[in-house]
Amino acid sequence: MATYKDMMGGIKGPKQIIRGKLRPIKDDVIGYNMHFGEQQTASGIIITNDDGKERGIYPRWCQVYAKGPLNNEEYQVDDWILVSHGRWSRGVILEEEDGTTNEIRKIDIKEILLVSSEKPSDIRLGHEQDYSPDKVRAEDFGAN
Numbered sequence: 357m358a359t360y361k362d363m364m365g366g367i368k369g370p371k372q373i374i375r376g377k378l379r380p381i382k383d384d385v386i387g388y389n390m391h392f393g394e395q396q397t398a399s400g401i402i403i404t405n406d407d408g409k410e411r412g413i414y415p416r417w418c419q420v421y422a423k424g425p426l427n428n429e430e431y432q433v434d435d436w437i438l439v440s441h442g443r444w445s446r447g448v449i450l451e452e453e454d455g456t457t458n459e460i461r462k463i464d465i466k467e468i469l470l471v472s473s474e475k476p477s478d479i480r481l482g483h484e485q486d487y488s489p490d491k492v493r494a495e496d497f498g499a500n
Contacts, residue, residue: 371447371449372448373449374448374450376451378422378450380422380427380462381424381425382424382425383423384462384463385420385423385427385462385465386420386423386461386462386463387420387421387439388458388459388461389418389458390418390439390447392416413442415439415440417436417437417438417476418437419435419437419475420432420435421433421458429468431468431471435472436471436472436475437470438471438472439468440469443463443466443467444461444463444464445462447459448461
């Protein structure tokens with residue numbers, strides 16, 4: 357989990373702090389543990405954060421912090437959900453009564469793609485492949 361100091365900084369400046377309890381309304385979903393920045397694969401390769409410049413945009417996993425009372429979807433609090441790129445609000449810091457902090461975001465419920473009860477081993481969905489004409493050979497597609 358990121359430290360309080362890490363969550364407060366960032367390119368866009370300080371984030372809003374909310375203290376106390378937070379409950380979503382209607383069928384809303386609030387997520388936390390959404391990963392931004394560098395990623396490391398299971399084999400130890402570090403993928404730097406390029407903010408969509410070279411590798412494009414991609415969906416992100418987050419954990420369900422809370423569900424609104426009208427949300428009857430199959431995912432539960434603490435499940436992991438994959439959300440289409442950019443379909444979440446800006447993060448705010450929630451400081452709980454016990455002193456713990458989480459960066460939370462409202463999730464667009466229509467853009468939840470997958471659900472997992474366990475943390476996915478790979479943050480990214482899919483893999484990158486370069487199909488530019490100078491890199492592709494017929495043999496790569498089964499030709500003899």
